[in-house]
Amino acid sequence: MCSAIAYMPQIPQLADNRVLRPAEVALALNLISRMDFLRLKAIARLHARGLPPDVSWDDLLQEAFTRALVGSRRKPHSVPMVAFLAGIMRSLRTEHWRRVRGGPASCETMRIDHQRDLSRAAELRDPASDIEQSLLASEQIEALERLFAGDLVVLGIIAGLAEGRSAAQIRAAMGISKTDYDSGRKRLRRTLLREGLTCAQN
């Protein structure tokens, strides 16, 4: 005896409506290599530190690719693709922080072709959001310090870099040799990459 199901018209499988995301398009078009993709993942995870919870590292990454692909950001010929996309992520981070602070663009949804000149706009800040942002930033600085806990050379290098010092100035201030400095930079890079390749919470 056949069951009633056997007579039912077979429902066709839903068409694969998977839409390629901007980063995937860039990868498929060979605009970046798979290694660049990982490099950019690490950069996106780094820049997402201290951002409001509604913005993830993936949002930053996809938005950067979108701006590059639609041409709202034009890549100069001399700039490598990874550096160009990292620059976009850097400015996106600044835009999000401005939004959190309650600046002029805070009430607007950011468009992909967002290029408004905000230099002359009056900025009305919400003091509470400033405090919140400071707390978020302090937490992230502490998290970065924990990442290199015990490695005084790397912590010194980070502090020096953040103050805009050159390698020679940092070496002189810390009293370390070039070899120690170089191996410290290598440890710094490797730890950042390790942190960037995982998907753990920052």
Added chain:
Amino acid sequence: MRTKLTQSTPAAALGRILDQLDRELIEASDEDILEAARDLGMNPLMKGSAAFLGLRVPAMAQFADFFDGDALRSVLLERAAQNAAAPQLASKRAARRPKSDRAIERKDSADK
């Protein structure tokens, strides 16, 4: 003596740190990435590596499976160049419009 003033808020400090650290990652070589991945027990050269977690990599079908990636890229670049040139052409056309109006007027006046 300090030669420049720097902002001292935590947010500004974090911004400066992140800007410097991202350069480290931009300059990281493929070998650096592979070594860091190896530390985590990952092999990014393998298909479906955990290093790509959180990233959607087109694994099943890629554009390249259906189209020649380089050819498609050249078409896209050509289109982008055309789009970039389009506003210039439009402005040139707009500049020519008064001439054509005058031409119509002249034609009308000749009829009269």
